[in-house]
Amino acid sequence: MTDLSAIRILPTDPEHYIGLGREQEARGDIDDAIDSYRTAIFHAPRSVPALTALGDLLVRLGQNDAAVRCYRLALLVDPTCRTAARNVAQLKTSGEVSLYRLGLALHPMPEMVSLGTARVMDDAALAD
Secondary structure (H helix, E strand, C coil): CCCCCCCCCCCCCHHHHHHHHHHHHHHCCHHHHHHHHHHHHHHCCCCHHHHHHHHHHHHHCCCHHHHHHHHHHHHHHCCCCHHHHHHHHHCCCHHHHHHHHHHHHHCCCHHHHCCCHHHHHHHHHHCC
16 A cells, blocks of 8 residues: 655645635735635636636736736636626726626626616726
């Protein structure tokens, strides 16, 4: 029988790495947090929480193009993802507006529509 006690077994659950990334981010270990979020995405490429967490961190670092790619992937997986749709609009990425609108059409945000905010976001996303 093989002794596996010396082998470190890493979890494959993306939630583990998302949690770890959030802890690292809170401590200021930004590079480690990015690695943790990317590991979560490696284990679960369709993990919307991992994609949006990485996107949020990249926005904080001013890496908007990379963040948009994360949000775009999140919207491809889940067109109703409010976080990704909102951030795409705020980043004024007109190339992604169709995904934002699709998400809004499939899953309206009543709290925003009642405030007229959805139209403001739409206008912001379309502005050059």
